[in-house]
Amino acid sequence: MTALRLALSELVGLFIDDGNLAIFALVLIAVVTALVKLAGLPPLWGGALLLVGCLAILAESVLRATRSRRAASAR
């Protein structure tokens, strides 16, 4: 059971390091998919939105990590 739990956590760890980054990325993909499939957004625009969204999520994640590391080292 412990081995299985360890294997599962390692598997999840392949894709998730910063939980917020993973959640934001999944929400972005879900929103873009809904816009393309339900709201009639051209798929190419969906792809472009995905790229811009990923850049924004990445920037937010590294800036947040930097702020928290600096706050921790200032204490």
Next chain:
Amino acid sequence: MVVGNPDETMSNVTTITSTVTAAFLASFVEFVEAFTIVLAVGLTQSWRPALIGTGLAAAVLAALVLLLGPILSLIPLHALQFAIGVLLILFGMRWLRKAILRASGVLPLHDEAKAFAEETDLLRRQAGQRSAGYLAGLAAFKAVLLEGVEVVFIVIAVGTVHGMTLYASLGALGACGLVLVIGLVVHRPLARVPENTLKFVVGVMITSFGIFWTGEGLGAAWPGEDLAIIAILAILALFSLVVVRYLRGSRSLVGAAR
């Protein structure tokens, strides 16, 4: 490969080159990390548990590939592109985030020599136990399996969608061979490999593949077809470098203000 149409040929060359490069570089980083632990086991305990652990892990990984290959071939192409694209975005952004934080000095760089010293120290402390051989073999098994699972994922992910699994596998095998040859020659951890730079490049490449395929899975006809990967890659790389530069600059400003 169609040779008659120059655009299509260029697109195929781009796909093959980017697939082999991504698989080679990502696998190289993973094999370097696994090699450090196997070397620590071999030098501290003996080569028997190191090789048995490595062999068993390789067998599990081979079984994983044999199991996943046929399952993936049953999934319709667009759904497969979308699912693998999503996983690649998550996987690639995780690598890229860490590489940016390391490159800008927010996180310390990964140190193979330190990892080797820690593993060697642990194995020496276990050397007196009756189960020392088993524990050493287990350490090698776990290291090869954990790093190998990432290699398997990368090979399957970058290779499956466009039927490039063979090229991706060749890239991974080339990386494995190169790490083994360098390791046999130097006989110590490969601490001088620019691991973070490689992770940065791989993070950019894998995220680009992810965005491209998720887009294709949604039905996007990217301008220039596969060549669009290069454009996405360039935007991501430029953006990441700007972020690193900004973080380095703000770090020196914070340092100067103190």
